[in-house]
Amino acid sequence: MTHRLLLPALVLCLGAEAQAQTGGAPARPTSQVIAITGGTVFPVSGPRIERGTVLIRDGRIVEVGASVAVPAGAQVINAAGKWVTPGLFNASTQLGLSEAGSPQFSGGYNDTRAKGTNGVAAAFKAWEGINPASTFIVPARQGGVTTVLVHPSGGLVSGQAAVINLTGDNVDSMLVRRGAGRGTAPVAMIASFSNDAAQAGARGELLGKLRDLLLDAKLYGQNRAAYDRNASRALAAPRADLEALQAVVDTTLPLAIEVNRASDIRAVLALTQRDRLPLKLIIVGAAEGWQVARELAAAKVSVMVGAMSNIPSSFEALGTRQENAALLRAAGVSVVLIGNGPGDSENFNVMNIRQEAGNAVAYGMSWDDALRAITLSPAEAFGLADKVGSLRAGREANVVIWDGDPFEFSTRAEQVFIRGVKQGGKSRQDELTERYKP
Amino acid sequence: MRSAILAVTALALCTQAGAAVSPLLAQAPAAKPATDTAKKATVAPPGAGALSVPNADPFPSTYAARPTRATVIRNVSIFTAAGPMIRNGAVLLRDGKIVAVGATVDAPAGAVVIDGTGKYVTPGLIDTHSHLGVYPAPGTAAHSDGNEATAPVTAHVWAEHSVWPQDPQFPRDLMGGVTTLQVLPGSANLIGGRSVVLKVVPSRSVQGMKFPGAKYGLKMACGENPKRVYAQRGPSTRMGNVAGYRAAWIQAEQYRRKWDKWLVDKQGEAPSRDLGMETLAEVLRGNILVHNHCYQADEMMQMIDIAREFGYQIRSFHHGVEAYKVADVLAKEGISGSLWADWGGFKMEALDGVRANIGLVHVAGARAIVHSDDPSGSQRLNQEAAKALAAAREAGLRISDEDAITWITRNPAWALGLDDRIGTIEPGKNADVVLWSGNPLSVYTRAEKVWIDGAVYFDRADATQRWRTDFELGYVPANDGRIR
Numbered sequence: 001m002t003h004r005l006l007l008p009a010l011v012l013c014l015g016a017e018a019q020a021q022t023g024g025a026p027a028r029p030t031s032q033v034i035a036i037t038g039g040t041v042f043p044v045s046g047p048r049i050e051r052g053t054v055l056i057r058d059g060r061i062v063e064v065g066a067s068v069a070v071p072a073g074a075q076v077i078n079a080a081g082k083w084v085t086p087g088l089f090n091a092s093t094q095l096g097l098s099e100a101g102s103p104q105f106s107g108g109y110n111d112t113r114a115k116g117t118n119g120v121a122a123a124f125k126a127w128e129g130i131n132p133a134s135t136f137i138v139p140a141r142q143g144g145v146t147t148v149l150v151h152p153s154g155g156l157v158s159g160q161a162a163v164i165n166l167t168g169d170n171v172d173s174m175l176v177r178r179g180a181g182r183g184t185a186p187v188a189m190i191a192s193f194s195n196d197a198a199q200a201g202a203r204g205e206l207l208g209k210l211r212d213l214l215l216d217a218k219l220y221g222q223n224r225a226a227y228d229r230n231a232s233r234a235l236a237a238p239r240a241d242l243e244a245l246q247a248v249v250d251t252t253l254p255l256a257i258e259v260n261r262a263s264d265i266r267a268v269l270a271l272t273q274r275d276r277l278p279l280k281l282i283i284v285g286a287a288e289g290w291q292v293a294r295e296l297a298a299a300k301v302s303v304m305v306g307a308m309s310n311i312p313s314s315f316e317a318l319g320t321r322q323e324n325a326a327l328l329r330a331a332g333v334s335v336v337l338i339g340n341g342p343g344d345s346e347n348f349n350v351m352n353i354r355q356e357a358g359n360a361v362a363y364g365m366s367w368d369d370a371l372r373a374i375t376l377s378p379a380e381a382f383g384l385a386d387k388v389g390s391l392r393a394g395r396e397a398n399v400v401i402w403d404g405d406p407f408e409f410s411t412r413a414e415q416v417f418i419r420g421v422k423q424g425g426k427s428r429q430d431e432l433t434e435r436y437k438p
Numbered sequence: 439m440r441s442a443i444l445a446v447t448a449l450a451l452c453t454q455a456g457a458a459v460s461p462l463l464a465q466a467p468a469a470k471p472a473t474d475t476a477k478k479a480t481v482a483p484p485g486a487g488a489l490s491v492p493n494a495d496p497f498p499s500t501y502a503a504r505p506t507r508a509t510v511i512r513n514v515s516i517f518t519a520a521g522p523m524i525r526n527g528a529v530l531l532r533d534g535k536i537v538a539v540g541a542t543v544d545a546p547a548g549a550v551v552i553d554g555t556g557k558y559v560t561p562g563l564i565d566t567h568s569h570l571g572v573y574p575a576p577g578t579a580a581h582s583d584g585n586e587a588t589a590p591v592t593a594h595v596w597a598e599h600s601v602w603p604q605d606p607q608f609p610r611d612l613m614g615g616v617t618t619l620q621v622l623p624g625s626a627n628l629i630g631g632r633s634v635v636l637k638v639v640p641s642r643s644v645q646g647m648k649f650p651g652a653k654y655g656l657k658m659a660c661g662e663n664p665k666r667v668y669a670q671r672g673p674s675t676r677m678g679n680v681a682g683y684r685a686a687w688i689q690a691e692q693y694r695r696k697w698d699k700w701l702v703d704k705q706g707e708a709p710s711r712d713l714g715m716e717t718l719a720e721v722l723r724g725n726i727l728v729h730n731h732c733y734q735a736d737e738m739m740q741m742i743d744i745a746r747e748f749g750y751q752i753r754s755f756h757h758g759v760e761a762y763k764v765a766d767v768l769a770k771e772g773i774s775g776s777l778w779a780d781w782g783g784f785k786m787e788a789l790d791g792v793r794a795n796i797g798l799v800h801v802a803g804a805r806a807i808v809h810s811d812d813p814s815g816s817q818r819l820n821q822e823a824a825k826a827l828a829a830a831r832e833a834g835l836r837i838s839d840e841d842a843i844t845w846i847t848r849n850p851a852w853a854l855g856l857d858d859r860i861g862t863i864e865p866g867k868n869a870d871v872v873l874w875s876g877n878p879l880s881v882y883t884r885a886e887k888v889w890i891d892g893a894v895y896f897d898r899a900d901a902t903q904r905w906r907t908d909f910e911l912g913y914v915p916a917n918d919g920r921i922r
Contacts (some may be wrong), residue, residue: 062441072605076815097632100784100785100786101784101785101786101788102785105662105785105786106786107665107786108786125605136783139793142771174527182843187752189659196639197544233457234738246668284733291915296881308818309814310610310817311575311606311607311813311814312575312576312606312913312914313575313576314575314576314577315576315579317576318913318914318915319536319914319915320578321915321917323917323919323920323921324919325919330921340814341814341815342781342810342812342814342815342818342822343780343781343812343815343820344781344783344784347783348780348781348782348783348784348791349780349781349785352780353826355825355881358881359821359881361881361882362882362883362884363919363921364883389599407881407882408881409821409824409825409827409878409879409881410827410828410831411879412828412832412877428794429782429791429793429794431790431799432790433792433794433833436762436765436798437762437794437798437835438798438802
């Protein structure tokens with residue numbers, strides 16, 4: 001794969017970062033300083049800066065502003081006339097988990113779904129199966145996406161999602177963690193409000209299963225000793241899944257649940273209120289979210305929605321409309337834009353997240369909110385705002401220099417930096433195109 | 439994953455077809471038979487049935503154009519799809535036709551005059567690959583009517599008989615500036631049946647949407663889908679696929695000869711009718727256009743040889759993710775490419791999809807078309823064209839904005855055999871016109887007004903006139919587009 005060419009630079013960068021994390025290690029003599037100067041800078045965490053400078057040292061952003069002193073010896077990149085943004089964050093992908101369609105027929109791989117137990121696969125760490133050599137990664141990065149959430153699918157509880165930066169050949173080093181040490185890779189537990197997925201016959205049964213599962217996870221957490229003595233009643237899931245759900249019931253890990261009908265969204269919100277099950281909820285899909293926008297805002301849940309859907313494609317999504325994202329935002333909801341346009345938005349077309357943002361603007365969202373919805377808002381929703389999603393001191397230096405408005409089709413991501421390393425390399429598509437180009 | 443892929447999963451839902459056919463519904467052509475053979479034939483009286491005549495039209499269009507008012511759009515940028523963009527120009531629509539276009543036009547007394555300052559005009563957009571109505575929304579098994587996946591050759595089925603005119607996807611397509619659609623059977627079968635060309639207009643019946651005088655299309659499919667669907671009974675291989683096409687055409691050629699002879703000499707009893715063979719014979723007579731789902735370059739080359747063997751033309755390869763590899767051949771053979779801007783990688787035969795595909799086909803001199811095969815993509819053909827244009831330029835190809843507009847207007851009109859009526863802004867063409875809020879190649883632009891045959895069918899500013907299907911009443915909240 002062509003992006004192996006990048007490895008030497010990456011190794012340097014990660015080496016520096018590892019030192020920074022362990023603390024106390026002296027700065028390397030090879031310490032790399034990059035100054036991106038003269039462009040219109042969109043930090044997202046603050047107002048735009050005309051002719052601003054983004055200063056990067058050893059893979060991190062150290063300073064952003066209109067009057068940043070560029071240290072001697074810094075590599076200066078002139079971005080005059082360009083737009084400088086954080087790397088885009090696509091919060092709904094399956095990059096590295098699936099390629100070439102059905103494994104049975106095409107021989108490709110599909111590592112998105114665990115078998116689980118009765119529709120529950122909470123222990124499934126989907127990211128462990130990521131293939132960093134996926135041919136979909138380079139095109140996504142070329143399109144300005146530096147960071148993606150990789151989620152499992154299927155079942156009532158699909159498993160755990162993680163966030164990766166799109167560079168490198170080792171999943172461990174690609175992960176953007178919620179802190180240091182063990183257990184910091186998962187950023188959300190993924191679930192789906194679907195009778196079929198939950199192996200339930202009716203909505204009431206589905207809600208009961210979800211409630212029982214979460215209550216049993218609590219019970220298990222409070223009675224591990226009894227469980228180990230075999231002195232516990234039967235619980236709703238195997239031990240590994242109950243363990244994995246501890247972070248959900250203690251509200252350190254968000255439960256991101258795909259749910260579309262307005263009344264179903266209310267039922268999920270009621271789990272935390274009426275059933276006194278504290279949860280950090282993220283609502284995914286939310287086709288009819290605009291109908292319950294005020295409740296979502298009051299509950300302070302993030303909502304992940306597309307901006308290119310207006311088709312009542314199922315009886316759960318009859319209220320689907322393109323103004324959904326804007327209406328939710330107007331009600332005060334933190335909106336994360338995800339792909340639901342034509343084509344394969346989770347693999348081949350991960351870079352089309354900027355098209356979603358443009359469509360959100362066309363249907364009523366402010367431009368600044370739309371940029372936020374594909375950078376800082378997902379970072380906040382998944383507890384990673386101190387790492388990615390904005391151009392702010394201390395953040396990983398994921399930066400894109402565009403030759404125009406990033407949402408416009410005619411605009412190119414001219415330079416893409418991940419953890420301060422300029423990305424390059426040809427995609428498989430590039431090689432095919434060059435072979436047949438006149 | 440969407441319709442191309444969903445269409446395949448939907449196959450499992452298809453039940454055994456009702457075998458009954460109704461030969462009595464056949465009707466002789468009203469007039470103007472298109473072949474010499476037919477001209478010589480003595481045509482049976484209407485309603486007599488049982489005659490396999492060329493151009494028979496048993497389900498005639500009942501589309502009636504709405505009353506129109508002469509309309510002038512002025513101070514507007516016009517992508518005519520027939521030449522360079524006219525900046526600050528004007529266009530006159532009258533009696534359903536485009537009457538004049540240029541820097542200025544004479545506005546007749548009483549004409550509606552629209553100021554298009556800052557706005558753009560294009561021809562109505564045309565999608566050569568749609569399953570609206572046959573895979574309607576909401577997606578249900580009860581309405582999954584796009585693939586008659588009961589035999590590898592089902593030339594006897596007609597997509598129009600599956601079209602549900604109350605599919606809420608139709609009005610949404612209109613809001614995207616789409617005025618003409620080809621609705622095709624799915625790709626489960628080697629020969630899937632007849633397509634139908636529709637105007638995107640409200641109607642109680644599919645007949646009321648049918649584009650008057652449009653030729654039918656024939657859906658054929660290469661590659662993975664047929665061999666997977668029929669793995670148990672065959673074909674289960676690509677060589678089985680090819681043998682299947684050839685066997686069908688051998689039979690069709692025999693059928694055509696027998697009928698064309700009888701239509702001339704009327705000797706003895708008329709040969710027995712066969713609905714499938716009738717359709718294939720019409721392809722061989724040149725009256726039905728072939729639309730061939732085919733991903734791989736090598737398979738397209740084989741399909742071209744099969745067409746040559748039996749003496750028919752392929753009008754358009756659909757999907758063609760590898761069309762760029764044989765773009766010169768498509769140009770030489772006069773075959774258009776109905777292609778996606780950015781679909782690939784989702785199955786083995788789609789692995790070599792590249793975003794420069796449409797641009798590469800265009801610069802080779804073949805007719806490039808942005809198609810959708812997807813109810814979401816169909817609403818945004820302009821955005822899809824813009825993506826394909828950007829990818830082509832990124833690959834170093836020199837293509838103008840005007841060229842990209844032909845991918846969603848003039849070229850698909852040709853693929854449907856309607857380029858003499860729609861697809862450009864030129865005097866004499868049907869007044870199928872879209873007024874855009876800005877450059878249609880911008881992500882921020884929306885269709886503001888859509889005219890079909892000179893009548894306004896969509897006006898974003900007037901929510902009271904918004905087309906809502908019967909299905910939507912009481913199920914789908916009315917949407918005036920406001921953010922509040």
